[in-house]
Every structure is written in C-alpha cells, then in structure tokens.
Amino acid sequence: MRSSPRCEATGPQLRKLIILCREVPDWRKKKGKVYPLPCLLAIMVMATLAGIVRGQRDLAAFAAKLTQFQLRTLGSYRKRSRRWDYPKETTFQRLLANLDALAFERILIAWEIQCAGGAGSAADDQVATDGKAQRGSTPHVSDEQKAQLVSALSQPSGHVLGTVAVKKKSTEWSVATWTGANATCPARGAPGGAHQIPASRKLLDRLGPLDGKLVMLDALHSCQQTLRQIHQENGADYLMPVNGTHPELEARVAACLQPDRQLVVIPPLGRGVAGASGGVRYRGKRG
Numbered sequence: 001m002r003s004s005p006r007c008e009a010t011g012p013q014l015r016k017l018i019i020l021c022r023e024v025p026d027w028r029k030k031k032g033k034v035y036p037l038p039c040l041l042a043i044m045v046m047a048t049l050a051g052i053v054r055g056q057r058d059l060a061a062f063a064a065k066l067t068q069f070q071l072r073t074l075g076s077y078r079k080r081s082r083r084w085d086y087p088k089e090t091t092f093q094r095l096l097a098n099l100d101a102l103a104f105e106r107i108l109i110a111w112e113i114q115c116a117g118g119a120g121s122a123a124d125d126q127v128a129t130d131g132k133a134q135r136g137s138t139p140h141v142s143d144e145q146k147a148q149l150v151s152a153l154s155q156p157s158g159h160v161l162g163t164v165a166v167k168k169k170s171t172e173w174s175v176a177t178w179t180g181a182n183a184t185c186p187a188r189g190a191p192g193g194a195h196q197i198p199a200s201r202k203l204l205d206r207l208g209p210l211d212g213k214l215v216m217l218d219a220l221h222s223c224q225q226t227l228r229q230i231h232q233e234n235g236a237d238y239l240m241p242v243n244g245t246h247p248e249l250e251a252r253v254a255a256c257l258q259p260d261r262q263l264v265v266i267p268p269l270g271r272g273v274a275g276a277s278g279g280v281r282y283r284g285k286r287g
Contacts, residue, residue: 056092
C-alpha cells in the first residue's frame with residue numbers, strides 16, 4: 001500500500017514559516033475570509049516539500065489528510081463542532097490566482113536562510129542561472145509548451161536568489177528579435193527559448209549589484225545586451241559556453257583558438273570550498 005506524502009520540515013521550522021508568512025499582504029476582504037493567509041501559505045509549502053505539484057485539487061487533497069493537531073498548529077478555521085476544518089479546492093484556486101508571488105518569494109528565501117542557520121549566500125562568489133520547465137505543469141506535452149521558469153542560485157551554498165516566470169510573447173516579437181542584420185541576439189533555432197532572455201534580464205535587475213561574482217549562463221544568453229547588463233550594471237563577470245545557437249560568435253571563438261595548443265583546466269572561483277560546484281574555464285597553456 002502506497003503511503004501518503006509527508007512533509008519533512010520540522011515543527012520549529014514550520015512555526016518560523018508561519019511567522020514570516022504574516023508579512024505577505026492579504027488582499028481579501030474581511031467578509032467571507034475563513035482561513036488565515038499564513039495557514040494557507042504554510043500548507044502550500046508543506047505540500048510542495050512533500051512532492052505535491054499539480055495544482056489546487058491536489059493541494060486540497062493534501063490538506064484533507066492533515067491531522068487535527070496539524071490544523072490547530074497551522075491556525076486553521078475552527079468550526080462550531082470544535083473541530084478544525086481544512087481548506088477546500090476553491091480556496092486554493094483563489095489563493096493561487098491572487099497571491100503576490102514576489103512577496104511570497106521573499107518570505108521563502110528568508111525562511112530558507114533561517115533553516116540553514118542564517119548563513120545565507122554572502123560568502124558565495126558564483127551565481128548560476130538557468131531556465132527550466134515547471135515540474136507538474138501541463139503533463140504529456142513538450143517542455144516548450146509548459147510553464148517556464150528562470151531561476152538564479154548562489155553557489156556553492158545553493159541558496160535560491162530569485163525566480164522569474166517566462167511570459168510567452170507574440171510571434172512578431174520572436175521573429176523581430178531573432179532575425180535581421182541588426183538583431184541583438186542573432187541566434188539560430190526556434191524562438192521558444194528566446195522568451196527566457198527577457199526573463200533573465202528581469203531577474204538580473206532584481207538581483208541588483210553582484211560585484212566580484214561570476215554569473216554562469218547557458219549559450220542562449222550570449223548576446224551583447226545581456227552581457228553588458230551583467231558586467232556594467234551588475235558589476236559581475238560572466239561565464240557561458242559558445243555553440244551553434246550563435247554561429248557568428250562560435251566562428252570567431254574557433255578562429256581565436258589554436259588546435260595545437262594544449263588546454264589546461266583553471267579551477268572555478270569556488271576553489272578550496274568542499275563540495276563547490278561551478279563552471280570550468282579553460283586557457284591555453286603558456287610556454
């Protein structure tokens with residue numbers, strides 16, 4: 001018999017989360033408001049940690065399996081029968097449709113730092129960004145048709161710095177961006193991945209100053225506007241591969257490399273840190 005999904009977060013960690021969730025603005029009117037917003041947000045986090053990723057229906061099914069002790073700890077609604085009630089599907093549907101995602105993200109990042117002992121990412125010197133299809137989003141279709149997210153992680157600690165949803169643009173925007181002699185990013189391939197470019201720039205704006213850090217991206221972002229933003233506005237260096245998505249840049253890099261020169265590996269900026277993960281840079285061996 002398959003066991004029900006369980007949240008591995010401890011009681012003290014969940015209590016800290018509920019306290020932080022009180023800072024998220026509640027847009028609901030007083031009339032008809034049954035379940036406290038911190039309770040609903042905490043249930044969402046618990047369900048996500050337990051592997052529930054489908055939507056409001058599965059969130060409601062997860063909440064229905066919570067014990068009376070858990071519902072009381074979360075501060076749920078208490079009925080006249082003196083039993084603690086659990087939120088239903090319509091409650092989670094309205095929550096997901098109106099929640100301030102940016103405010104909730106700040107709460108989750110602060111909670112992650114508290115659970116890690118308050119270390120944070122101040123000592124990290126690398127930032128890894130990448131776009132992925134959201135897990136559980138519209139299954140049975142290709143990744144290009146799913147909800148896309150661009151996230152930034154601080155390395156080597158692995159703390160989350162921010163996430164931006166990729167908004168699907170019109171076909172005209174994609175064609176204008178990816179074609180033409182004066183195109184900013186004249187890359188090769190379908191414009192589906194191009195939607196990650198403005199999302200990545202929005203995420204870089206949100207991160208702010210990154211002085212002395214190394215930002216690692218994939219080859220999709222090898223265009224001048226993004227690289228100028230990283231180096232001139234954020235104050236960071238960048239590291240990314242070069243491949244066929246940018247044929248002109250690939251040809252120029254290939255022309256600069258001499259095949260008869262031996263390549264040696266330069267340790268990443270996180271050298272000396274146990275378990276450090278990051279990019280690997282290469283240079284020609286001197287002498």
